[in-house]
Amino acid sequence: xSYVDEVYERVIRENPSQPEFHQAVHEVLDSLRPVIDRxxxxxxxxxxxxxxTMPERQLLFRVPWVDDSGSVQVNxxxxxxxxxxxxxxxxxxxLHPSVNLGIIxxxxxxxxxxxxxxxxxxxxxxxxxxxxxxxxxxREIMAFCQSFMTELxxxxxxDTDVPAGDIGTGAREIGYMYGQYKRLxxxxxxxxxxKGIACGGSPVRREATGYGLLYLTQEMLKANGHQLAGKTIAxxxxxxxxxxxxxxxxxxxxxxxxxxxxxxxxxxxxGVDVALLRRVKEERRTSLTAYxxxxxxxxxxxxxxVFTVKCDIALPCATQNELLLCDAKALAANGCIAVAExxxxxxxxxxxxxxxxxxxLFAPGKAANAGGVAVSALxxxxxxxxxxxxxxxxxxxxxxxxxxxxxxxxSAAREYGMPGNYAAGANIAGxxxxxxxxxxxxxx
Numbered sequence: 064x065s066y067v068d069e070v071y072e073r074v075i076r077e078n079p080s081q082p083e084f085h086q087a088v089h090e091v092l093d094s095l096r097p098v099i100d101r102x103x104x105x106x107x108x109x110x111x112x113x114x115x116t117m118p119e120r121q122l123l124f125r126v127p128w129v130d131d132s133g134s135v136q137v138n139x140x141x142x143x144x145x146x147x148x149x150x151x152x153x154x155x156x157x158l159h160p161s162v163n164l165g166i167i168x169x170x171x172x173x174x175x176x177x178x179x180x181x182x183x184x185x186x187x188x189x190x191x192x193x194x195x196x197x198x199x200x201x202r203e204i205m206a207f208c209q210s211f212m213t214e215l216x217x218x219x220x221x222d223t224d225v226p227a228g229d230i231g232t233g234a235r236e237i238g239y240m241y242g243q244y245k246r247l248x249x250x251x252x253x254x255x256x257x258k259g260i261a262c263g264g265s266p267v268r269r270e271a272t273g274y275g276l277l278y279l280t281q282e283m284l285k286a287n288g289h290q291l292a293g294k295t296i297a298x299x300x301x302x303x304x305x306x307x308x309x310x311x312x313x314x315x316x317x318x319x320x321x322x323x324x325x326x327x328x329x330x331x332x333x334g335v336d337v338a339l340l341r342r343v344k345e346e347r348r349t350s351l352t353a354y355x356x357x358x359x360x361x362x363x364x365x366x367x368x369v370f371t372v373k374c375d376i377a378l379p380c381a382t383q384n385e386l387l388l389c390d391a392k393a394l395a396a397n398g399c400i401a402v403a404e405x406x407x408x409x410x411x412x413x414x415x416x417x418x419x420x421x422x423x424l425f426a427p428g429k430a431a432n433a434g435g436v437a438v439s440a441l442x443x444x445x446x447x448x449x450x451x452x453x454x455x456x457x458x459x460x461x462x463x464x465x466x467x468x469x470x471x472x473x474s475a476a477r478e479y480g481m482p483g484n485y486a487a488g489a490n491i492a493g494x495x496x497x498x499x500x501x502x503x504x505x506x507x
Contacts, residue, residue, distance in 0.1 A: 066103050067092050070112040081165025083383060086412060087172050088116050094487035095494055097479045109506075111498050118171060120144040123164065124214045126192055128206040139163075140211055142190035144224055145171035148500040151222055152188030153178055153436060153443075155229030155257075158236065161382075162191040169383070170229075173407055174436070176493030177429040180468045183440040188224055190215070196231045197348075208239035216244050221252040221447065227439045228257035230302065230382065234269065238262065253446025256439035265442035266454035268435075271461060272405065273307030275434015276378060277315060278465035280403045283426050283485065284376075286473060289400060292316030297374040298335075299323045300381035301344050301351060304405045304432065308378055310337045321369045323381060324351050328369045333360040373397040380405030388413040395421040404428035415486065430472050430489040437464045 064072075074088050092112065099106050106112060122142040130136050141164055144152040154174040157167070167189050175187030194207050219226060228237050237257045244254055251263075258264035267274065281291045294317045298305050301324045309319040319335040321328060324344075329335075329351050336358055343354045355363035370377055370390035377394050379386045383406065391414035394402065402418055403426035404410055410418070410425075418425050438461055445452060452460075469485075475495070476488030 065096075065099075066107045066112065067096055067099055070116060073113070074116050078165070078168070081168060083169040083408070084165045084172065087169040087408060090412060090486070091172075091176065091490045091494070092116075094484075094490040097481075098491055098494065106498075109502060111501060114501060115146065115175070115494070115497060116172070118143050118145045118168065119147060121164070121168075122215075122218055126194065126207060126211045126214070128203070128210045130203055130206075131200055138192045138194040138207070140190070140192040140194075140214070141167045142188065142215060142218060142224070142226075143167045143171040144188045144218075145186070146175045146497060147186040148497050148504065149179060150184035150186045151220075152224040153185035153227070153439065154187055154189040155191075155227045155435075156232045156236075156240075157189070157191035157229040158194050158196050158231030159191070160193050160195045162193045166383070167191055170407055173429050175497060176490060177433045178436055178440075179493040179496040180430055180471060180489060181433055181437045181440060181464055182467055183437065183464075185225075185436070185440050185443075188226075189229075190226055191229065194231075196236065201235070204236060205239045208236050209243040212240045212243040213247065216247050219244075219254055221254050221443070225253065225439070225443055226255055227436070233257070233303065234259045234264070253443045256442040258442070263442075263446050265438055265445055265457055266452065267457040267461060268438050268442060269303055270307040270310070271438035272304045272432050272435035273309070273380070274311045274458070275437065275461055275465045276304065276308050276380070276403060276405045276431050277311040278434070278462050279426055279431045279469050280376065280378070280401065281315065282466055282469040283403065283424055284401060286469070287424055287483075294318070294375040295320055295373070296376045296378060297321045297369055297372050298378045298380055298405070299328070299369045299385060299409070300379070300406065301340065302380070304435075305380040306337065306340055306344065308380055308405055309335050309340070313337065317376070320374065321372055322351070323367070323369050326350060327352075327363055327365040328367065329354055329361050329363055330372055331358060331361040370394055375400055377402045378405050379409035381409060382406055383408045384411050386410040386414050388417055390414060391417040391421075394418070395423055399423055402426070403431040405432050407432065419484065419486075424483070425486060427486040427489050429493065430468050430485065433468055434461055434465060437461060
């Protein structure tokens with residue numbers, strides 16, 4: 064049995080009932096076969112694959128808080144510190160009822176390679192809770208965030224572990240967590256990113272993942288003889304990533320025609336009204352039915368169906384495993400030329416394989432949605448140096464980082480005989496950097 068297969072079997076055996084983590088590990092290890100084949104004995108001797116697939120530390124804790132009726136509620140919470148080989152653990156905090164240890168481990172594992180691709184000195188980690196911010200008052204959200212940070216603050220720091228936002232965790236939640244961290248430690252440090260501008264946040268942080276997604280998609284199209292301007296784009300999701308991906312796509316001359324939330328989706332053939340979408344989702348925090356009620360060109364559909372619409376480019380920006388094999392077949396049949404992941408692993412393994420086999424360009428999330436963590440790392444730099452950069456300065460740095468990521472994954476794919484396979488290129492380029500750092504630091 065090959066070294067890759069041995070390690071994958073060990074991951075399955077030691078991490079039962081964690082299908083998302085299994086999926087992420089399999090996707091990475093499978094694409095690393097040509098790399099491992101060039102030096103299997105050395106990789107096996109140093110146990111590189113065992114160490115890179117096993118978190119350095121896993122934290123599980125409870126979060127008790129008091130709701131508006133005076134009743135005590137208790138949630139599960141997690142922080143997985145996966146790899147510090149190239150810097151302090153860096154990764155978001157997800158607040159959603161679906162959160163469990165397996166999902167946090169999958170996200171942390173992906174984060175290791177994503178962060179390596181940015182070229183910045185940050186390791187990989189992830190955290191979260193099964194707390195659901197939807198329907199909660201501001202006071203209840205503050206109570207949860209303060210209780211969450213009361214436990215988490217013992218394990219994080221500006222040079223140790225720097226959490227950020229994710230699904231369910233925006234500037235409001237990060238602000239409450241940061242305030243509690245300061246209260247407990249007395250430190251005004253860059254321990255959390257995604258903060259509001261008023262308390263040390265970075266311009267472009269809110270827009271970063273969506274903007275970065277478009278910058279990398281544009282590079283991928285250009286390298287394959289296409290241009291973004293004039294293209295029709297289907298986007299799923301209606302959070303930060305989707306909203307600002309739509310905004311940047313339209314700035315670059317494309318037309319976005321769909322978006323979605325957990326209840327349904329919108330088809331707007333005249334092009335999404337981003338300002339209205341922001342009012343509905345960011346300010347009112349309400350359903351997409353409100354968008355359709357105010358936009359005569361928009362049609363609201365219950366359930367799923369975003370990727371059944373004819374488009375040139377698809378950008379899944381909602382959650383993991385949302386784009387299924389049937390969606391991939393519909394996209395290919397409708398002439399879609401490119402799919403880029405705005406969320407973490409939103410395309411199932413079967414769908415990704417079908418897209419690649421059908422000649423559809425595919426950019427994996429660990430490359431395509433790295434803009435968020437890249438700007439988070441820039442925020443860390445600003446906080447450490449007590450600097451403020453303008454929106455334009457940060458945006459220019461983001462464009463350069465995303466261009467560098469595409470160059471890295473394209474070069475790695477070519478070097479290992481898989482030109483155009485950007486998923487493999489991303490895994491290989493990220494792995495080589497992390498593995499080199501692990502070897503330099505010895506057995507730790």
